[in-house]
Amino acid sequence: MEDFSESVPCSSLAVDSVLRMSSAGFIWGSCFGPFDAKRLGLSGSARASFIARTVGQCGFSCGLFAAIFSFSHCGIERYRRKKDWVSECLFGFSTAYL
Numbered sequence: 001m002e003d004f005s006e007s008v009p010c011s012s013l014a015v016d017s018v019l020r021m022s023s024a025g026f027i028w029g030s031c032f033g034p035f036d037a038k039r040l041g042l043s044g045s046a047r048a049s050f051i052a053r054t055v056g057q058c059g060f061s062c063g064l065f066a067a068i069f070s071f072s073h074c075g076i077e078r079y080r081r082k083k084d085w086v087s088e089c090l091f092g093f094s095t096a097y098l
Helices: 011-042 045-080 085-097
Strands: none
Touching: 011 045, 045 085
């Protein structure tokens, strides 16, 4: 499998990761939301509202994490003008710090 990270702009990789992680968050929220609503004893429109809110929150949170991770990765590599393990450690620490 080819590695396209050298030929693809960093902003495209960032958008791709945000879309993928947001999708994963929506899926996680749609799996976890009904379970949590049942545990709380919700029914009817309150249950539907809770599930929709949980799905949105999980999707947004995962997408926001991916955005911070990707843009810090791009920014640090652009600032240092290197792609090495030090850059990876720096953007990993900067994402964990936030």
